[in-house]
Amino acid sequence: MSYLTTGRRVLITGGTGSFGQTMVHRLLDCGVSEVRVLSRDEAKQDAMRRLLGDERVRYYVGDIRDYDSVLKASRGIDYIFHAAALKQVPSCEFFPLEAVRTNVLGSSNVVEAAERNGVGSVVALSTDKAVYPVNAMGMSKAMMEKVIQAHARNNPNSATTVSCVRYGNVMYSRGSVIPLFIEQIKAGRAPTVTDPAMTRFVMSLADSVELVEHAFQNARPGDIFIRKAAACTVGDLAEAVCQLFDVPAKLDVIGIRHGEKQAETLASREELVQAEDFGDFLRVPLDGRDLNYSLYVSEGEFGDGLTEDFNSSNAPQLGVPEIVELLKTLPEVRAELALRDPVLAC
Numbered sequence: 001m002s003y004l005t006t007g008r009r010v011l012i013t014g015g016t017g018s019f020g021q022t023m024v025h026r027l028l029d030c031g032v033s034e035v036r037v038l039s040r041d042e043a044k045q046d047a048m049r050r051l052l053g054d055e056r057v058r059y060y061v062g063d064i065r066d067y068d069s070v071l072k073a074s075r076g077i078d079y080i081f082h083a084a085a086l087k088q089v090p091s092c093e094f095f096p097l098e099a100v101r102t103n104v105l106g107s108s109n110v111v112e113a114a115e116r117n118g119v120g121s122v123v124a125l126s127t128d129k130a131v132y133p134v135n136a137m138g139m140s141k142a143m144m145e146k147v148i149q150a151h152a153r154n155n156p157n158s159a160t161t162v163s164c165v166r167y168g169n170v171m172y173s174r175g176s177v178i179p180l181f182i183e184q185i186k187a188g189r190a191p192t193v194t195d196p197a198m199t200r201f202v203m204s205l206a207d208s209v210e211l212v213e214h215a216f217q218n219a220r221p222g223d224i225f226i227r228k229a230a231a232c233t234v235g236d237l238a239e240a241v242c243q244l245f246d247v248p249a250k251l252d253v254i255g256i257r258h259g260e261k262q263a264e265t266l267a268s269r270e271e272l273v274q275a276e277d278f279g280d281f282l283r284v285p286l287d288g289r290d291l292n293y294s295l296y297v298s299e300g301e302f303g304d305g306l307t308e309d310f311n312s313s314n315a316p317q318l319g320v321p322e323i324v325e326l327l328k329t330l331p332e333v334r335a336e337l338a339l340r341d342p343v344l345a346c
Contacts, residue, residue: 005212007031007032007033008078008079009032009033009034009035009036009076009077009078009079009198010027010032010034010035010036010077010078010079010081010211011035011036011038011073011074011077011079011080011081011082012024012035012036012037012038012080012081013038013039013064013070013080013081013082013083013084013110014038014039014064014071014082014083014084014085015035015036015038015048015081015083016037016039016041016044016045016048017039017083017084017171017173017174017178018172018173018174018205019081019083019125019170019173019205019209019217020037020039020081020083020115021048022205022206022209023081023083023209023212024037024052024057026209027068028052028054028056028057033056034056034057034058035056035057035058036057036058036059036060036073036077037054037057037058037059037060038060038062038064038069038070038073038084039059039060039061039062039084040061040062040063042061042156044061045230047063049175050128053338055229059163060072060073063106064082064084064102064106064107064109064110065101065102065105065109066109067109067112067113067175070109070110070113071074071113071116071117073115074110074116074117074119074280075115076117077114077117077119078119078120078121079119079121079122079123079216079294080110080114080119080121080122080123081123081125081212082107082122082123082124082125083125084102084106084110084112085102085103085106085125085141086098086099086102086103086137086140087127087137087174087175087251088137088175089129089136089138089257089258089259089260090257090258090259091138092135092136092137092140092147092259093135093136093137093258093259094258094339096139096140097138098196098340099136099137099140100140100143102140103137103140103141103143103144104140104143104144104147107124107144107147107148108147110122110124111147111151111160111162112147113332114160114162115151115155115158115160118159118160119160120159120160120161120164121160121161121162121163121216121219122160122161122162122164123163123164123165123212123216123219124144124145124163124164124165125164125165125167125208125212126141126144126145126164126165126166126167126224127141127166127167127168128132128166128167128168128201128264128265128266128312129141129256129261129264130142130144130145130166131166131264131265131266131267131268131271132265132268132309133307134259134261135258135259135260136259137259138259144164145164145166145224148162148163148164148222149222149286149287151221151222152221152222152286152288153222153286153288155221156210156221156288161193161219161220161221162217162221162222163215163219163220163221163222163223163224163225164223164224164225165208165211165212165215165224165225165226165227166200166224166225166226166266166267167203167207167208167211167226167227167266168200168201168202168203168229168231168264168266168312169202169203170203170204170205170208171203171204171205171326171327171330172205172332172333173329177234177237178237178327178330178333179332180192181237181238181241181242182241182245182333182336185241185242185245185247186340187335189252189271190250190251190252191238191241191242191251191252192252192253192254193234193251193252193253193254193260194236194255194256194257194260195253195255195256196233196234196235196236196238196253197233197234197235197262198233198234198235198250198256198260198262198263198314199231199232199233199234199262199263199264199311199313199317200231200232200234200237200263200264200312201229201230201231201264201266201312201315202229202230202231202232202237202244202318202323202326203227203229203230204326204329204330207227207229208227210227211225211226211227211281214227214278218278218283220285220286221286222285223283223285223286223326224271224283224284225281225282225283225284226266226267226275226281226282226283226310227280227281227282228280228281228282228315229266229309229315229324230315230316230317230318231312231313231315231316231317231318232317232318232319232323233317235251236318236319236320236323238251239251239320240320240323240324240327241327243320243324244324244327244328244333244337245330245336245337245340259326262313263311263312263313264311265309265310265311265312266310266311266312266315267282267284267309267310268309269308269309271284272308272309272310274287274340282310283304291342
C-alpha cells in the first residue's frame with residue numbers, strides 16, 4: 001500500500017466486521033503506527049483484541065450516529081476507512097429510519113468529523129444496491145454517496161479528500177449467503193435460495209480491500225470507484241457450494257425476499273458516459289458543476305449515447321466449475337472443508 005508510510009494512523013469504522021478485520025490485518029502488515037477500531041459491539045472488540053494481541057490496535061466503543069464518538073476517535077488520524085453500516089436488506093425494509101440514521105446521518109458525521117480533525121482522506125464503502133435502488137438499504141447508501149459528493153462540491157478547498165468505493169456481494173462476509181449455505185449443508189438441509197435465476201456480482205474480501213487501496217491512491221474529492229466484477233446466478237452459486245461439499249445439489253426455493261432485485265447494477269448508463277477506465281477499475285468522477293446549468297448547456301455538455309448499464313446480468317458470468325475454483329480460494333471455505341474432510345480442503 002504505497003499511500004501508507006511508517007507512522008500513519010488509520011481509523012476503521014465498523015472495524016470488527018468482515019471488511020474491517022481484513023483491513024486491520026493488512027494495515028498491521030504494512031507497518032502503520034496505529035489502527036483505531038470504532039464499533040458498537042464491545043464483545044466483538046474484546047474477541048478481536050485477544051485474537052490480535054497487537055498494541056498498535058486501539059478500540060473505541062461508540063456509534064457513528066453519535067458525532068462526538070466519531071470526533072474523538074478520528075483525532076490525530078491520517079486516513080479513515082468508513083465501513084460501518086446497516087447492510088441487511090430485509091431488516092432495513094422493516095426499519096428504514098434506522099438505515100437512514102446509520103447509513104446517511106452516521107456517514108455525514110464521519111465526513112464532518114474528518115473535516116474538523118484535518119484527516120487527509122476518507123474512503124466510504126458503498127454497494128451496488130445504491131444504483132437504481134428499490135430497497136431502503138440501497139436508498140440509504142445512495143444518499144450516503146450524495147452526502148460525500150455534496151461535501152466535495154461545497155468544499156472545493158478542503159484538505160480532506162472524501163470518496164466512495166462501490167461493489168457487489170463480498171464472498172463470505174457477514175450476512176452473505178455462502179456461510180448460510182454451508183451451515184445448512186452441515187445441518188443436513190438443502191440450501192435455501194430465493195430465485196435460482198437471480199444474478200449477483202461476486203468478489204473476495206481481498207478484492208474489496210484492493211479496491212479501497214486503489215481509491216486511497218487515486219481518489220479526487222467526490223470520486224466513486226468501482227471494481228469490474230464477475231457475476232453468477234444464485235442457483236449456480238448454491239450448486240457450486242453443494243459440489244464442493246460433495247452433497248446433492250437439491251435446492252429449497254423460498255421466493256424473493258423484501259426489497260430484492262432480480263439483478264444488481266454496479267454502474268448506471270449515466271455514470272458510464274463519464275467514467276474513466278483503469279483496467280480492473282472504473283472511476284466515476286464528481287459532477288462539479290454549480291447550479292448555473294445554462295452555462296453548461298450553451299457549451300454543449302452532452303453524453304455519447306451509451307445506453308447499457310453494467311449489471312449482474314450482462315457482466316461476465318461464472319459457471320459452476322469457475323465458482324467452485326473461486327470458493328476454494330476463500331480461507332473460510334478451506335477451513336470448513338478441512339473440518340469436514342482434510343482431503344477436500346486440498
